[in-house]
Amino acid sequence: MPDEANRPRTYRPYPWPWAQSSILQPTTEKSTSWMDVDFDSDGDYSSDDGEDSSDDGDDSDSGPSSSDHHISDSEIAVVTLDRFKWRSGPRLTRFQQGQEQVEDLPRQIAELVKAEQDCAAEYDPDQVVSLITQLYELLAAMGQWSEDSIRYPPHLDPPVNEELATQLGYTSSAIDLMKRLPFIVHEANDFDHTYIIGRTRCADYTDEGDLEEGRHPYPYQYLDGCPKLDPWLLPLMLPTRDGFQVILDTKLGVVRAFSSESGRHGDVPDDELEWTDYRRAPLVRAADYFSEVIYAYRSLSRLPVIHADLNDPLEKRHVTLQAADKQQQDTLMALYRECGWPNEWRRDEFLEKWEAARAEIASRARAASKRRRR
Structure with a gap:
């Protein structure tokens, strides 16, 4: 096996490496209808089209009427954008999209069978x-x-x-x-x-x-x-x-x-x-x-020893990661490097230093907790 520790590290969020990409990569067509856009209370919206929702045209029908004061400007902009998209060609109805998926099913099944046979x-x-x-x-x-x-x-x-x-x-x-x-x-x-x-x-x-x-x-x-x-x-x-x-x-x-x-x-x-x-x-x-x-582990993209929920040194799920947890991650990463991982590994030295460091971090966390309760 090649030296995996020297493979370039690319950050991948949890649940990688335990969940990985399938041998089959299904493709799904995203809907671009304004009816599928989520509007929040401030009138903002999110769309996956990647297109500008504003319109510079002077079509008089694109502006809101005086009776539309309850509709947000951003919603009207999306409806307007969608209307101009309609002009570029017919839009498939949900029924037609479903029919296309049914017609494509034999191809997908054939790909799955072939992939399983290869595996x-x-x-x-x-x-x-x-x-x-x-x-x-x-x-x-x-x-x-x-x-x-x-x-x-x-x-x-x-x-x-x-x-x-x-x-x-x-x-x-x-x-x-x-x-x-x-x-x-x-x-x-x-x-x-x-x-x-x-x-x-x-x-x-x-x-x-x-x-x-x-x-x-x-x-x-x-x-x-x-x-x-x-x-x-x-x-x-x-x-x-x-x-x-x-x-x-x-x-x-x-x-x-x-x-x-x-x-x-x-x-x-x-x-x-x-x-x-x-x-x-x-x-x-x-x-x-x-x-x-x-x-993932040999390259230190994921960390053992520490609690499994903290094994990602570049954790992005927990916005409010506790200071003691972050200190454990940083200390553990530093100790692996300090103790020669992976090619000049000194396991006993690492374990001794890690136990001492973990005890010190826990002691500081307890002291900080007591100060907050006063």
Whole structure:
């Protein structure tokens, strides 16, 4: 594998690297009708057209009448712009757009089938096992877990319960792969501060509880009537609420990764489309997927050791990131460089300095909190 740490860093926001672009890039036509523009209370609007909403023409019909005082100037400008667009050619109705999409469906299906066939032909389980092993070893080397936290195959004590796996419905390809995967020991994989994805732990298929949960993970296990996953799918991560699905398709050799909530909160309708939303998740070649995750951590585009929700050193989601959290990010990044990451890495020195720095940051945060309460 090339030296991923030397690959140019391009900032990508969360949920990258855990969510990546699909092998298929669907294209959708954006509506440009003024009826689809969102106006706020001040009369401002947002449009994806990228065109100027003002009109320099002197057409007398373009101005507001005295009876239109309740319509904002910006809304009238958009309607006027839309009217001039109508002159340039006929606009498709929503029905016509729907008809076009239906007519295009065979092409999209053919592209999907071809992409799946290509992925299946390229799938090398040995390569995927090797990359997952490299990822775990990388994270252990960086201090996420102790170096003895990885359990390597063959798994003998305890083994993967093949009889139970068969009873649960896993395919032979899924069972064969779980026997060859490395796993993280329970002590390093059962607490939020040890997770590499927030509220999500690594699956360990020598644990019969994980073996059962892998067939019906969150949230599907809580949906009445929801069937188990397709039997050739092997979840590599087991999420809780607001966690993240990372599912390996052992038939196609792709990863399906997406939020465990899929935008849902509260009651979920008993709908087969909701039950099988994982089938419509982005498809990423498994080898490409894990290579990208390895790159993200090795290049320090994402940080281990720190709480998973803070692993982005250029965080843009949390506008009000607490000072102590930002100090942890900055200190951690500096210590990795100071201790020779990645080519002259001094792990013990790093861990000693990081523990001291983290304790000092926490102490300052507590002192500041006490001062604010006075």
